[in-house]
Amino acid sequence: APVRLTILGSGWGAFRLLKDICPKTYSVTVVSPRNHVLFTPMLPSASVGTVSTRSITESLRPLCIEKGARLCEAHAEHLDLKKKTVQCRSLHGERYTVPYDRLVLAVGKKANDFGIPGVQRNAFFIKETADARRLREALLTRFEEAACIVARSSTCGLRPSDEQVAQVEQLLRVIVVGGGPISAGFSEHLVDFIGRDVRRTYPDLIPYMSVHLVEWASCTQIHRKDQALREYMLQRLSQRSGVQLHRGEHIEGVTQSELRLESGRSIPYGTLVWNAGMKPVPIVQSADLPKARNDSKVRTDECLR
Amino acid sequence: APVRLTILGSGWGAFRLLKDICPKTYSVTVVSPRNHVLFTPMLPSASVGTVSTRSITESLRPLCIEKGARLCEAHAEHLDLKKKTVQCRSLHGERYTVPYDRLVLAVGKKANDFGIPGVQRNAFFIKETADARRLREALLTRFEEAACIVARSSTCGLRPSDEQVAQVEQLLRVIVVGGGPISAGFSEHLVDFIGRDVRRTYPDLIPYMSVHLVEWASCTQIHRKDQALREYMLQRLSQRSGVQLHRGEHIEGVTQSELRLESGRSIPYGTLVWNAGMKPVPIVQSADLPKARNDSKVRTDECLR
Known part of the structure; x- marks a missing residue:
């Protein structure tokens, strides 16, 4: 049976990986709150209307169909590294669990307000x-x-x-x-x-x-x-x-x-x-993974493992 | 002094009129809650994403600048036919009055829910x-x-x-x-x-x-x-x-x-x-104008007067 690979995230990393993956070896599930890849460097242009947001995004679905991957538009809320499951919450609030054999964390970061009021x-x-x-x-x-x-x-x-x-x-x-x-x-x-x-x-x-x-x-x-x-x-x-x-x-x-x-x-x-x-997204902060010295990034080796 | 012409609306009628008007004869003020002309027949296509809403709208501002016209993004709330003024409410809630010598009503209609609950x-x-x-x-x-x-x-x-x-x-x-x-x-x-x-x-x-x-x-x-x-x-x-x-x-x-x-x-x-x-927009319903028999449309002659 193919290895169950779960990818968290839909950014550059997740997209590239999915593009290169062999659908015979891996049965892939992608979990991300957004169903598209975003060309972030063009966002400032999009915010003043120079380009349309449609021209700087690419739907993940065609690639998922090609690779036989499931795409769950959901927030990954909790990792259980022992049971090898990801707890997800869909954008409509439903909670469910995705099991995995291999996990790829490609969740990116979120804007930091440093807790400043307002x-x-x-x-x-x-x-x-x-x-x-x-x-x-x-x-x-x-x-x-x-x-x-x-x-x-x-x-x-x-x-x-x-x-x-x-x-x-x-x-x-x-x-x-x-x-x-x-x-x-x-x-x-x-x-x-x-x-x-x-x-x-x-x-x-x-x-x-x-x-x-x-x-x-x-x-x-x-x-x-x-x-x-x-x-x-x-x-x-x-x-x-x-x-x-x-x-x-x-x-x-x-x-x-x-x-x-x-x-x-x-x-x-x-x-x-x-x-x-x-700042790191909540799932990275809460996950029981080795962190880098400033306690926010996951510590990885030179192969990002 | 040029005649103060106030146009209510920003649809096909208003746009055509503004395009043909002589800026020396008329000092124009356009009052409309939307600042663009919309090619309505393409809206169904836009709502399923076949065309972008941007490609079926045209900003009124360039034409207004060309004609020296003022564009007030506001709702026209009340007509005073005796004093020759239009009471406006901006999208941000401020109320003010626009005086006119001539008035053009080109406000269109709005969707009718026939008062059905929900x-x-x-x-x-x-x-x-x-x-x-x-x-x-x-x-x-x-x-x-x-x-x-x-x-x-x-x-x-x-x-x-x-x-x-x-x-x-x-x-x-x-x-x-x-x-x-x-x-x-x-x-x-x-x-x-x-x-x-x-x-x-x-x-x-x-x-x-x-x-x-x-x-x-x-x-x-x-x-x-x-x-x-x-x-x-x-x-x-x-x-x-x-x-x-x-x-x-x-x-x-x-x-x-x-x-x-x-x-x-x-x-x-x-x-x-x-x-x-x-159904007619509220300003037409409330205005003291001769109405057609089914009491909603303004009655006009063959020149739309």
Whole structure:
């Protein structure tokens, strides 16, 4: 009988493995909460509408059919290494168990909010297709809301009041929290988007728009090795692209419309994008596997075993 | 000074008018809850993913910029024909007033649920881009849910139990309520979609899928003139496409998972699409304008005045 192989995850690793596998030797079950592979580097483009999310995803099902593999759209909740089973919960809440002979962990990581209050509820992440769609819709909603305020005063032949100006500026202020290459890349992307697409469709809004990059102090530690490159990148962002930098900040909390810094300062915003690092998904944290020194990654040998 | 022209709506009529208007003669304000023109005949295709909603919509903003027109993404709530003002409510809840010298009513209609309990909450409509997206996501969710149930039993080497079969059949039963050409067209579209795309991606689900067309008795009245054509169409749907017809039914109510008929019968469903007629939008109903005999349409002369 073929070996029962269970793959947790549907990212690059899982996809490549499934592509190479011999369906005669292995009877494969894939468990993942998403049924597609996502080309993550294009997510920032998708979130401003430059590409469609459909063109950066590929359904796993055709490959599964080719390999005779079962795809369970479910969260893997618990590993029982002794009994060799995975406890799954489908997206509709049903729990069931998948047995295995061999297991492949290819679950990736999830966005880390470092337990800062309000982030989970108010910030946008850039990790899944749904994130990109939500962020794009949020941006467009802000544009329409701001355009509405500007149009309203001009219908009556007036200039917007100081209060309206402040309101519009807040709506059109995008804060990116992070400090690594992804945040910087996303900020630059946003500036391009404003300069090209927004300028064409909402020319009246351009004077009120701003992009802020808040460099989260802990990121500076993580990326210490590439300090010179980082400095160059941030200089370029600020000088060439007009991104407003806030460097080495500690963040206290996030409300629906304000980012509160430990320095006591607050920055009101319309849209907050959080890109400040990753953390392991719960099943890796809870699994009884040898962990690397900083206790989050599974320790592996050079063959990733 | 140019004449202040206010256009309510952003459909075919409004778009054509705006395209032809002389920006020197008219200072235009467009009020509509949606900021784009929608090619409605393609919505059924969009709701099964054959085309993207982006390719069947066109932003109104570029044309507005060209014509120096203001676009207010807002609901027109009340007409004051004496004061010549339109009361608007933005999508964010703010109320304001737009004055006009000339007014164009191009607001279209909205889906009619005839006050039947549960329809508004449980059924899908095919009227706006968001409807198509919601319907597509609902269908895909049902497919994944059903695939999960089928895959689960096959992981343990079993055939699905009778209970599971019933559950999967319900999930994959689509009911279209209507009886006019749009419902028939949509049903046929759905059958094509199942035969091509679903067969390729979810081959295991095909035996469980079914499409039901419930002909709403009142529709028969409306479309009486084209009776022969209707009969031909319905015969073809049932014989060639395998759509299950339920003719001349009165509908009592809709629950989350069941369509209840006045005959006492109930049909359990996974997805319910409602396409049983249109009704005027609230602003037309409330406006103090001469109405046509069936009291819903505004009465106009041959020049639509």
